[in-house]
Amino acid sequence: MTGRKFGEFADIPEGHDNPLNYATTQRDRNVLKMVEDALRHNEAALAFQPVVEAGRPDRVAFYEGLMRVFDETERIIPAKDFIDHVENTEIGRMIDCVALEQGLEVLADAPDIRLSINMSLRSAGYPRWMESLERGLARDPTIGERLILEISEASAMMVPELVTPFMDHVRNKNIAFALDDFGAGATSLRYFREFHFDILKISGEFCRHVHRDPDNQVLISALNMVAGHFDMLTVASGIEAPEEAEWFAQHGIDCLQGYLFGAPSLKKSWRDEARRVG
Numbered sequence: 001m002t003g004r005k006f007g008e009f010a011d012i013p014e015g016h017d018n019p020l021n022y023a024t025t026q027r028d029r030n031v032l033k034m035v036e037d038a039l040r041h042n043e044a045a046l047a048f049q050p051v052v053e054a055g056r057p058d059r060v061a062f063y064e065g066l067m068r069v070f071d072e073t074e075r076i077i078p079a080k081d082f083i084d085h086v087e088n089t090e091i092g093r094m095i096d097c098v099a100l101e102q103g104l105e106v107l108a109d110a111p112d113i114r115l116s117i118n119m120s121l122r123s124a125g126y127p128r129w130m131e132s133l134e135r136g137l138a139r140d141p142t143i144g145e146r147l148i149l150e151i152s153e154a155s156a157m158m159v160p161e162l163v164t165p166f167m168d169h170v171r172n173k174n175i176a177f178a179l180d181d182f183g184a185g186a187t188s189l190r191y192f193r194e195f196h197f198d199i200l201k202i203s204g205e206f207c208r209h210v211h212r213d214p215d216n217q218v219l220i221s222a223l224n225m226v227a228g229h230f231d232m233l234t235v236a237s238g239i240e241a242p243e244e245a246e247w248f249a250q251h252g253i254d255c256l257q258g259y260l261f262g263a264p265s266l267k268k269s270w271r272d273e274a275r276r277v278g
Contacts, residue, residue, distance in 0.1 A: 120151075
């Protein structure tokens, strides 16, 4: 008699001899179903986080739109809790489409802001994604120049042969590209030279406590020098302490993003700013 007939593994079907593998598979299926249900019932929305100028943190350079979905209890589920499970699936393509469509709506309604939207490079050839982009850009000729597409370093390196053709095709619409989470993966310098991104977002793991971490100071200074050579705007991510922000401002980083300047919020804060100015 096997132990799996009792206790927490009693319901594991025959043929699934590894409880950990079975639990992982079930978890992934549950996440996929939760996200799919949320998309089907329009229970997904962008949360917006400001990216500020390092020298003038009271000025927003652009906002990043981060996808959130809601479970059956209306609890907000951040992308980090599901994106790894869905990125390589059809649901991942649907998420990218919804994020882009909502982002384009925001840009059409708010002509004074710039907005970055995350995408997997796997969505580059997805018909609905490209159709949504073309339809959104047709509404207003200024939308393209205010849209930033963020591609993670991991996504770029997964299919590097698609990066340059896709960017060349889309860049003639005046859209900018950001290489997100740089430093967390293993981008080849050869690819880095060929990709021609406009913005380099430095991974938060190098930014935390940078004011008292000499090793990360050297790494970030090197990244900043490389970005400057390729004429890329630099963004330090994950900033939570004033000392971190001060160090980056003093060492030539262009923009800062993190909870110090605002958590991702479903509220469109630029509307409040417009009312105050008005």
